[in-house]
Amino acid sequence: MNEQEAYQTVVKNQIINDDDVKRYAKAAVPERKPALRVLKPVTIALAALLLVFGAAMTIPAARAEVLGWFAPSSARDYIGTDPKDREPVPEIDGMVVDASQNQTEIKLNYVADEPYWREIGENFSATLGETFFDGRDIYLRIDFEGLSGYPVFENAWCPSLPADALLPALLAAEDGTEPESHLVLTLPDGKELPAWMAAAERPVDGAFIRSFRERFDPHRSYDEETAAAWREESLAHCRANGARAVADVHIDRPDEYRFYPDNGRTLGDYIDENGYLTLYVRYWVSVDRAEPETKLDVDLGTVKVNMTGYRDMKTRSVAVENGTIELFGDAEISDWLFDLDPSRGVRSCSVDLNGVKLQVATPGTVDILGVHDLQILVTTPDGWSEEQKRVFARNLLFDVKIDDDLTITYGGGLTDNGDGSYTMCIDLGDGIPLNRIATIETVTLTPVLHLTSFPESAIVLKVN
Amino acid sequence: MEQYETFNRIYDATRDALLRWLLPRIRSSADIEDLMQEIYRKLYRKMRKSGVREPEKYVFGIAKKELARFYRRRAVVQICEAPLSEQLPDEGCEPEDIVLDRESEREIWDLIRSEPLPSYQAFALYYGLSVPTNEIAQALGISEDAVRKRLSRTRARLRRYLEERQAEEQKGAFHERTGSISNRG
Structure with missing residues (x-):
């Protein structure tokens, strides 16, 4: 073949492995699984791993480095980290309630009469940990001991986990179905707050994940035998270490939170005179065949949440140093325009960026958890079509630089103002290590379009 | 099913x-x-x-x-790349009659992947998805001239690899030929 044909062949064959992508998508094993070059006996491998990790944790410098890997950068991260493994943020600690001090007994309501689920049910054990309300979400940490933690990892593909973490136990049950964990927080009169639960990475899990990462060869395909080996190793990990999860319920304003069907009360009505909310915690696991089948149902106990402490959180104001920027030059933007015309596929729009203006509408505030409610008004020239305005706004990202060394790329949070302009609401309650928020001085926003940034056009904010 | x-x-x-x-x-x-x-x-x-x-x-x-x-949640990593030369690199002669096996495909791909990101993107779009250079330029936010330079630079590197490989194969074939002659001798 000639040169062009050779390069075409190479790129088409190598850029992605279509069989792997399809197999991964369709497998009952829902998370990506690496091929193991060498499969060591599971117990020896795990023991060695924990020994090394334990040794590192006892050496001060190594421990600091290990803990640095897991520096919490959100309320969820903070609650999901054991207090002994995190740098304390006293303001948050003052609002946290530790449920483990008043642990009530777990009650097993139901377990499926199958060997696999019976084993989990008979040995079920979990500890309710800390709760925290940050003015927006209620967070609750739960430590599942041993194999009880196994189904929890099913939810661990959530965005709060590092995208490159390989999760150890994201596997189907023995019959090939996919377990799904559920958690609901119930009020004394039975009204429910459905929680979204996700696995929290712990140092042990992090080391476990990284050990797999080191053995992972992205160029090799995985096969059924490897998947089975992976599953066994993950089960062994769960038996030895269980899992930690963080459940959260988005509340926003308790005095405006209503239930369905409406009982005439808001969540605020359930808060006691000391500012605390009492919640019963129920956990169950189902598998989805023709319809959901419950496999396990457990009452985990009672927790209290401090619902008013957040009002005393210190906030720092933000001053605008450079609040309006304009863009220049030409750009090609692509998007799926299904909102405007369902029959169209991906299209490209050519736009002249001259006249595009990005302006700080509200500078937001900074509290102990991050940068909040920063709003940017996006206006485009009058000659643009509605389609171009919409596509541009949807493609726009910001590289948000915190002081000199941390950059977070942010996109979305758009509101159509109805007059051709859009407002992007930027909330960085997740992404900035909590132990450095108190010292933030500058926030710089550089617009990014299709990975091209416009560094000469940057919004600059100063935190007081 | x-x-x-x-x-x-x-x-x-x-x-x-x-x-x-x-x-x-x-x-x-x-x-x-x-x-x-x-x-x-x-x-x-x-x-x-x-x-x-x-x-x-x-x-x-x-x-x-x-x-x-x-x-x-990924911090942006600034990748330092040597500036592209103003002149197109010397790509050498276009190789002919290329024979690919699995190993050589992998090696060529590893070379492509190890190129700076915009070069990898341009090469993959151009050869893998038949995207014209002007569209690649717009997608990547660079000039069409920069796209051509990047393609050229990657090709030059791949041609060097193909030449070396061809030379090794010819050397191996020569030894095999001389070995068989001496066996008959």
């Missing part, structure tokens, strides 16, 4: 368009397969659980969210 077939059909129909959309947006050549896997996994999961009315459109909806999620 019907669902598998439907999924395969949707995959085949959307794969190239999705790659074409994703390639200019990735930050590392290693990310593309991870992203594709996650996007199609979520599509299949959704198809299994509650069905998807318009899967081709859904794929791109997932892709946008997955891209934002994928990079949201």
Whole structure:
């Protein structure tokens, strides 16, 4: 073949492995699984791993480095980290309630009469940990001991986990179905707050994940035998270490939170005179065949949440140093325009960026958890079509630089103002290590379009 | 089984368009397969659980969210690259009669992947997805001239590899030939 044909062949064959992508998508094993070059006996491998990790944790410098890997950068991260493994943020600690001090007994309501689920049910054990309300979400940490933690990892593909973490136990049950964990927080009169639960990475899990990462060869395909080996190793990990999860319920304003069907009360009505909310915690696991089948149902106990402490959180104001920027030059933007015309596929729009203006509408505030409610008004020239305005706004990202060394790329949070302009609401309650928020001085926003940034056009904010 | 077939059909129909959309947006050549896997996994999961009315459109909806999620917690890594020369590099002679086996395909691909990200993106879009240079330039936010330079630079490197490989093969064939002659001798 000639040169062009050779390069075409190479790129088409190598850029992605279509069989792997399809197999991964369709497998009952829902998370990506690496091929193991060498499969060591599971117990020896795990023991060695924990020994090394334990040794590192006892050496001060190594421990600091290990803990640095897991520096919490959100309320969820903070609650999901054991207090002994995190740098304390006293303001948050003052609002946290530790449920483990008043642990009530777990009650097993139901377990499926199958060997696999019976084993989990008979040995079920979990500890309710800390709760925290940050003015927006209620967070609750739960430590599942041993194999009880196994189904929890099913939810661990959530965005709060590092995208490159390989999760150890994201596997189907023995019959090939996919377990799904559920958690609901119930009020004394039975009204429910459905929680979204996700696995929290712990140092042990992090080391476990990284050990797999080191053995992972992205160029090799995985096969059924490897998947089975992976599953066994993950089960062994769960038996030895269980899992930690963080459940959260988005509340926003308790005095405006209503239930369905409406009982005439808001969540605020359930808060006691000391500012605390009492919640019963129920956990169950189902598998989805023709319809959901419950496999396990457990009452985990009672927790209290401090619902008013957040009002005393210190906030720092933000001053605008450079609040309006304009863009220049030409750009090609692509998007799926299904909102405007369902029959169209991906299209490209050519736009002249001259006249595009990005302006700080509200500078937001900074509290102990991050940068909040920063709003940017996006206006485009009058000659643009509605389609171009919409596509541009949807493609726009910001590289948000915190002081000199941390950059977070942010996109979305758009509101159509109805007059051709859009407002992007930027909330960085997740992404900035909590132990450095108190010292933030500058926030710089550089617009990014299709990975091209416009560094000469940057919004600059100063935190007081 | 019907669902598998439907999924395969949707995959085949959307794969190239999705790659074409994703390639200019990735930050590392290693990310593309991870992203594709996650996007199609979520599509299949959704198809299994509650069905998807318009899967081709859904794929791109997932892709946008997955891209934002994928990079949201990653700090931007500034990659220092030597500035592109003003002149096009000497690419050498165009190789002819190239024979590829699995190993050489892998080696060539490793070389392509090890190129700076914009070069990898340009090469993959140009040769893998037949995207013209002017569209590549617009997708990557660089000039068409820069695209051509990057393609040229990558080709020069690959040609050096192919020449070395060809030289080794010829050396091996010579030894085999002389060995067989001496055996007969």
